[in-house]
Amino acid sequence: MKYRHRLVSVQSFMLLSTLLMLLLLDSVAAREPELPFGIREYSIGQAPNFELEDIDGAEFNLKSTRGRWVFLHFWASWCGPCRKEMPTIEALSKTLDADKLHFVLVNVAEEEDTIFKFLGIVAPNLTSLMDTDGQITEMWSPRGLPTTFLIDPEGRVRYQAVGGREWDQAAYLQFIRLLISQ
Amino acid sequence: MLGMIFSVALAAQASLPLTVVNEQLTIEFTPRAPEQMGSFYEARGFPKAMRDILKKQCFITVGITNTGRQKIWLNLDNWQFSVNGKVIERQHRDQWQQRWQAMDIPLRYQSTFRWTLIPETLDYLPGEREGGNLILPFTSEKISLDARFATGENEEGEPIHIRYDQLYCAEDAP
Numbered sequence: 012m013k014y015r016h017r018l019v020s021v022q023s024f025m026l027l028s029t030l031l032m033l034l035l036l037d038s039v040a041a042r043e044p045e046l047p048f049g050i051r052e053y054s055i056g057q058a059p060n061f062e063l064e065d066i067d068g069a070e071f072n073l074k075s076t077r078g079r080w081v082f083l084h085f086w087a088s089w090c091g092p093c094r095k096e097m098p099t100i101e102a103l104s105k106t107l108d109a110d111k112l113h114f115v116l117v118n119v120a121e122e123e124d125t126i127f128k129f130l131g132i133v134a135p136n137l138t139s140l141m142d143t144d145g146q147i148t149e150m151w152s153p154r155g156l157p158t159t160f161l162i163d164p165e166g167r168v169r170y171q172a173v174g175g176r177e178w179d180q181a182a183y184l185q186f187i188r189l190l191i192s193q
Numbered sequence: 194m195l196g197m198i199f200s201v202a203l204a205a206q207a208s209l210p211l212t213v214v215n216e217q218l219t220i221e222f223t224p225r226a227p228e229q230m231g232s233f234y235e236a237r238g239f240p241k242a243m244r245d246i247l248k249k250q251c252f253i254t255v256g257i258t259n260t261g262r263q264k265i266w267l268n269l270d271n272w273q274f275s276v277n278g279k280v281i282e283r284q285h286r287d288q289w290q291q292r293w294q295a296m297d298i299p300l301r302y303q304s305t306f307r308w309t310l311i312p313e314t315l316d317y318l319p320g321e322r323e324g325g326n327l328i329l330p331f332t333s334e335k336i337s338l339d340a341r342f343a344t345g346e347n348e349e350g351e352p353i354h355i356r357y358d359q360l361y362c363a364e365d366a367p
Binding site: 048049051087089090119120121122125143144145146148149154155156173174 | 233237238299300301302303304305307308309312315318320321322323324325
């Protein structure tokens with residue numbers, strides 16, 4: 012009798028432990044990723060939609076990216092931090108699954124030739140949209156140039172990167188990998 | 194109530210950028226010569242009419258870094274410039290926009306121009322660095338700056354007061 016009572020206690024303990032473990036795992040999986048330096052939460056709701064052409068003349072509509080995270084980046088070639096940051100964006104884009112994270116670069120009010128030459132030298136594997144009159148950028152009102160917004164698969168703006176970041180560094184890679192894996 | 198007052202002697206350096214440092218922020222000022230600014234805008238295709246106006250101004254590139262642990266609030270309305278004790282007016286970016294609109298300057302150049310200016314207002318997160326150009330009426334005299342920054346998440350913190358008397362407008366080399 013005493014042995015049976017002990018067996019029931021052990022079984023209960025194991026069941027309770029398993030439940031606690033499952034709860035813990037669930038909470039870990041659902042947690043918000045830790046924010047690396049220079050990234051802040053920026054929950055402003057649905058991302059304002061826009062349509063622009065890229066440097067090859069292809070039309071782009073932001074809504075077409077639904078179902079994937081979007082890395083929306085505003086830049087200009089005359090901006091020093093933009094020049095420094097761009098190669099790290101290219102490196103980031105090479106390491107991540109394009110089906111889960113879509114890179115959308117928006118050049119602010121520069122000539123097509125300027126953009127083409129700049130990207131050809133600094134980040135040849137990237138392309139950019141052209142906000143030729145700067146009005147889409149005005150609508151998005153970034154804090155400055157460069158600025159990056161991270162938009163979730165439901166089209167909601169979730170994070171903002173402040174200034175130029177070194178996107179190929181471990182902290183940012185881990186952060187984005189965790190985001191797109193959820 | 195004004196909080197800590199940091200005066201000229203803070204960490205002003207003779208070489209460029211002119212730098213003001215305190216425990217919570219660093220401000221760097223780099224005066225730009227008219228020829229330099231004219232070339233910058235010309236390289237970006239700005240119309241001559243626009244460049245001719247800009248070349249007559251005093252450009253100072255300002256970089257502000259929040260080196261502290263709390264938010265710092267920039268509001269250019271709280272920056273006062275003076276020469277020999279007399280206040281000089283800085284033109285607000287809205288005034289520039291009205292001017293360009295009146296001149297029918299293409300939106301592309303208006304946009305680029307705006308992005309080269311320092312924001313009128315901005316909350317600086319710890320570690321954040323932002324800046325841009327400040328445009329003042331040209332003067333060959335030394336310019337004094339009296340600047341106040343609110344601090345804290347909701348501007349409830351001790352304000353920062355900066356006074357700096359060594360600003361100047363750069364001139365073209367003879």
